[in-house]
Every structure is written in structure tokens, then in C-alpha cells.
Amino acid sequence: MSDRIRIPDSEYQSRVKKAAELTARHGLDVLVVNSTEADYANVRYFSDFWPLFETAGVAISPSGKAALMVGPESGKYAADRSKIPDIFTVMEYRESADPAYPEFKAATFNDVFRAIGVSGAKLRIGVGGYLVSNPIQLDGLRACFPGCEIVRADDIMVALRSVKSENEIACIREGLRITELATQAVIAAIRPGMTELQLVGIAQKTIYENGAEYEGLPMYVFSEKSTCHAISRSTYREIQKGDIVQLNLSAKICGYSPSIGMPISMGKLSGRKREVVEFGLEAHRWTYDQLKTGVMASDVAKRYIELFKQRGYYENYLYGPCHGTGLIEVESPWMESSSEYLLAENMTFQVDTFVSTETFGIRWETGVAIRKDHAELLSAPIGKIIEIDV
Numbered sequence: 001m002s003d004r005i006r007i008p009d010s011e012y013q014s015r016v017k018k019a020a021e022l023t024a025r026h027g028l029d030v031l032v033v034n035s036t037e038a039d040y041a042n043v044r045y046f047s048d049f050w051p052l053f054e055t056a057g058v059a060i061s062p063s064g065k066a067a068l069m070v071g072p073e074s075g076k077y078a079a080d081r082s083k084i085p086d087i088f089t090v091m092e093y094r095e096s097a098d099p100a101y102p103e104f105k106a107a108t109f110n111d112v113f114r115a116i117g118v119s120g121a122k123l124r125i126g127v128g129g130y131l132v133s134n135p136i137q138l139d140g141l142r143a144c145f146p147g148c149e150i151v152r153a154d155d156i157m158v159a160l161r162s163v164k165s166e167n168e169i170a171c172i173r174e175g176l177r178i179t180e181l182a183t184q185a186v187i188a189a190i191r192p193g194m195t196e197l198q199l200v201g202i203a204q205k206t207i208y209e210n211g212a213e214y215e216g217l218p219m220y221v222f223s224e225k226s227t228c229h230a231i232s233r234s235t236y237r238e239i240q241k242g243d244i245v246q247l248n249l250s251a252k253i254c255g256y257s258p259s260i261g262m263p264i265s266m267g268k269l270s271g272r273k274r275e276v277v278e279f280g281l282e283a284h285r286w287t288y289d290q291l292k293t294g295v296m297a298s299d300v301a302k303r304y305i306e307l308f309k310q311r312g313y314y315e316n317y318l319y320g321p322c323h324g325t326g327l328i329e330v331e332s333p334w335m336e337s338s339s340e341y342l343l344a345e346n347m348t349f350q351v352d353t354f355v356s357t358e359t360f361g362i363r364w365e366t367g368v369a370i371r372k373d374h375a376e377l378l379s380a381p382i383g384k385i386i387e388i389d390v
Contacts, residue, residue, distance in 0.1 A: 004211070005174045006254045007048070007167050012083040015046055015160065016066045022156045024062035026126060030118045031060045031153055033128035034137055041327035042129040042157055043068070044255045049082045053095045057137065058084065059109075065116035069093055072101050088112045092140035109144040121145060126153030158332045162324060164346045169369050169378070171256035172325065172348055175216055176367055176379035178251035179260045182206040186221065186249070192241050192266060192390055196221045196234035199247075207251040216250030216257030217329040227263070228361035230318055230354060241390045242267050244277075244360045250329055257329040259350065260379060261365030264386035276355055277362050279311055281383050284353035284364040287321040291349070291368060291375035297339035305337060316356055322349040325367055343370050348378075 023031040034057045035043035043049055043056045047068050054071030056078075067086040070078045071093040078087045088107040113119065123145050127133055130152045138150060164172075182203040189202050199221040207215065220234045227246040239245060243266045250259035263277055286307060290300045304321040308314045322335040325348050333341060335349065347370040354363045366382050368375040 005170050007171065009083055011165060011167055012046060012048060016060060016084070017064050018160060019046070019060050019156065020062055020064040020066075022159060023060060023126060023153075026151075026153065026156065027124060028062070028126040028151065028153065029120065029123040030062075030113060030116070031126045031128060031156065032141070033058050033060075033153075033157060034133040035129055036132050039129070039132045039328060041161070041255070041331060044327055045157075045161060047082045047084045048255070049078050049084075050255070051093075052077070055093045055095075055132075055134070055137070057090075057093060059112050059116055059118075061113075061116040061118050063117050067112050067116050069107075069112055071095060072099075072104050072106060086115055088115070090140075092137045109141055113144075122147035122149070124149045124151060126151050126156065128153045128157040130154055154332075161326060161331065162333055162347055163344055164326060164348050164369070166346075168256060168326065169346065169348065171253045172258045172367055172369075173378045175212070175251045175253040175256055175258045176260065178207050178210045178212050178253070179216070179249050179258065180380055181210050182219075182249045182251065183247060183260055183262070186247060187264060187386060187388075190239065190245065190264070190266075190388060192239055194239050195236050196223055196226075196239070197236060199239075200234050203247075203249045207249075210251075212251035212253065214252040216252040217248070217259055219249045220246075222246040224360060228356045228359065230356065230361075239266060244273055244362065246361070246363055248363060248365065255327045257327065258325050258367035258378065259329050259365060260382060261352070261363040262382055262386065263362040263364075264388060266388050267390050268387055269385065272357070273360065276313075276316075276357060276360075277385060279313055280353050280355045280362045280364050281385070282311075283307055283321070283355070284351060285383065287351050287353065288368070288375050288377070291322075291343060291351075291370055292373050293343055293345045293370055295343045297333065297335045297341050297343060298337055300343075301335050301337045301339060313355060318354060318356060320352060320354060322351050324348065325350045345370055345372060349375075351375075 033042040248261040
């Protein structure tokens with residue numbers, strides 16, 4: 001499949017080079033980025049390697065040399081997958097069951113750093129993906145380099161990842177195309193008596209049949225009361241006539257993981273449910289109109305909150321209006337009232353409009369790319385209110 005949408009090898013090499021430049025600019029002796037199976041983005045950004053069971057890391061020197069670090073069971077897998085040729089198996093990246101591997105000879109952080117040209121005792125080590133770096137990894141760095149200073153370097157990764165290349169945007173667009181097919185399949189199949197999990201299964205089958213490498217997020221179909229959950233998991237609950245049903249489906253392409261969310265009604269919408277669905281759609285469309293280069297993110301968020309207040313929905317507000325999207329469905333930067341950054345061309349966001357009441361909730365959501373004078377919708381338009389004839 002030579003025409004499959006993907007990130008070219010040259011782009012991975014360029015990413016390492018840019019990271020090295022930022023590492024030097026920040027006065028760091030080395031940058032270490034860590035990832036888990038669930039939040040794999042930083043390691044995959046440089047290597048295309050996605051850990052399974054174990055964790056993984058990438059070390060980058062200011063001179064531009066890089067090495068991939070994996071656990072003892074991932075060496076051959078990484079060699080087949082990684083765009084970074086220098087790979088080390090390091091005990092600090094073993095799985096959480098904490099196997100000892102007494103017969104296995106692992107590398108150390110000393111070996112890794114030496115291979116990429118980093119030496120010295122009192123190193124200044126930047127750690128990206130700090131929130132998913134575990135104590136064993138940080139303790140291992142301190143044990144190998146007792147005089148080191150460990151510095152949070154998440155800002156380097158945000159600077160690298162928040163503005164996307166056209167190749168990245170193409171991956172997001174393709175993920176949304178496949179997600180649209182899954183959404184259509186679920187809407188065509190849904191009927192009273194089906195469970196939430198059965199509908200998730202239909203979405204999973206559809207995304208894989210149409211080229212996804214994985215779910216872009218743990219896909220869900222919620223019904224009635226569980227639709228007020230901001231995050232949750234689908235259950236064996238059977239769909240009933242009159243339910244609000246929330247879809248949030250996603251397909252992953254080369255790691256990129258956008259999603260589409262929409263409420264549907266099992267029967268004619270009326271009363272409070274119709275009011276909330278229509279207000280959510282109003283706020284969703286309002287957000288599109290605010291997004292273009294040069295706009296302060298906090299200004300959009302503050303006006304979005306004011307819209308909720310003016311329309312009498314402030315008590316139903318939790319977050320919004322947008323969060324970054326890319327190698328994971330939710331990534332930095334968020335768009336909040338405290339977000340003091342300007343929107344830049346080729347930033348990508350999920351316009352995520354969530355309204356939660358005590359008994360139900362709704363979410364309208366899809367992906368956009370920031371362009372000079374508008375937000376480019378990367379999916380087909382969403383916003384048609386779906387009422388299933390039951």
C-alpha cells in the first residue's frame with residue numbers, strides 16, 4: 001500500500017534535529033522523553049515506535065544524535081518499527097509487573113548517553129512527558145548521574161508538536177474520514193434493545209475495514225444517564241426508546257487520533273433535551289467562527305464561557321471550547337481562560353462542545369486546522385440533529 005497516508009521518514013529525522021536545537025537553546029545537556037502504551041505520543045513523534053505493555057523513551061543530545069530506549073521484551077519489535085536506528089534495552093522501561101530478568105544483560109542510561117555523545121556527572125537533563133515518566137525512570141537517571149539536575153521539559157514538546165505539518169494534517173483528515181464511516185454505520189444499525197457495547201463493536205469493525213491502525217481513543221457509545229459523563233466507558237446497558245445516545249468515535253492513522261462526537265435521539269427530541277442539544281450545537285458553531293491565526297486562545301475561551309452564562313447554561317459548563325489534537329486525541333495546548341498563547345497557522349484542535357446536566361449530556365466534536373483567516377474543518381460538517389424513527 002505505497003499510497004497509504006503516513007509520515008515520511010525524513011520528517012522523523014527533521015523532528016530530532018529541531019528537538020536537538022531546542023535542547024541546546026534551553027541549556028540542557030540531554031533531552032529524555034518518555035511514553036506509555038496509553039500516552040505514546042512523544043516517543044512515537046520521534047521514532048514511530050509505540051510501546052506495548054512496557055514503556056519507552058527517546059534520548060536526544062544537543063548535537064542531534066538520538067537513541068530509543070525500550071524494555072527487555074521490546075528489542076526486536078523496536079528494531080522492526082523504529083525510525084531511530086540506535087536502540088537500547090533498559091530495565092527502567094520494563095513492564096509494571098516488575099519482572100527481574102536475572103539472566104538478561106540490560107543497558108544503562110550511562111550506555112545510552114555515551115552513545116549519543118553526552119558525558120559528565122552534573123548533567124542538566126530535560127524530561128518531556130513528565131507526567132507519564134514514572135519514579136523508576138527518574139530514579140534510574142539519578143542513580144547513573146548522581147549530580148544531575150532533572151528539569152521538566154514539556155514546553156519543548158509542546159513547541160514541537162502544537163504546529164502540524166501538512167503530512168500530519170493529512171493523517172488527521174484521513175482519521176476523520178474513517179471515523180465518519182464508523183459513525184454512519186452505528187447510526188444505520190442502532191435500534192432499541194441493542195447494547196452500548198454492541199454499537200462500539202460495529203464502530204470498531206468499520207474503522208479496521210477502512211484502514212485504521214487502531215482506535216484513536218477508547219471509543220464509546222453512551223445512553224441516557226451516562227451521557228452526562230465527561231469520560232467513562234460503555235456498558236451492557238440496552239438502548240431504550242426516548243434515550244439520548246452519545247457517540248464519540250475515532251480512528252488512528254500513523255498515530256494521529258481525531259474523533260467525532262454527536263448526540264442522537266431515539267425518537268423525536270422535545271423539551272429540555274431539545275434545548276440542550278440545540279444550545280450545544282449553537283456553541284459548537286460559534287466556536288468555529290472565532291478561530292484563526294493571531295487570536296489569543298484565552299479570549300476565545302472567555303467569550304465561550306460568557307456565551308454559556310448569557311444563555312443560562314453556566315452551571316452545565318465543565319471545559320471548552322477546544323483542546324489540541326494530534327498523536328493522541330487530547331494533547332496540548334488546551335484552550336482555556338488561562339491559555340495565554342496566540343493561535344498559529346497549522347495548529348490543530350478538537351472543537352469539543354460538552355454540555356452536562358444532572359440526567360443527561362451532549363457533546364458535539366470534530367477536528368479543525370487553524371488557517372490564516374478561518375478554521376478549516378477536517379471532516380465533513382457535523383451538526384445535523386439525528387432523530388431515529390423508533
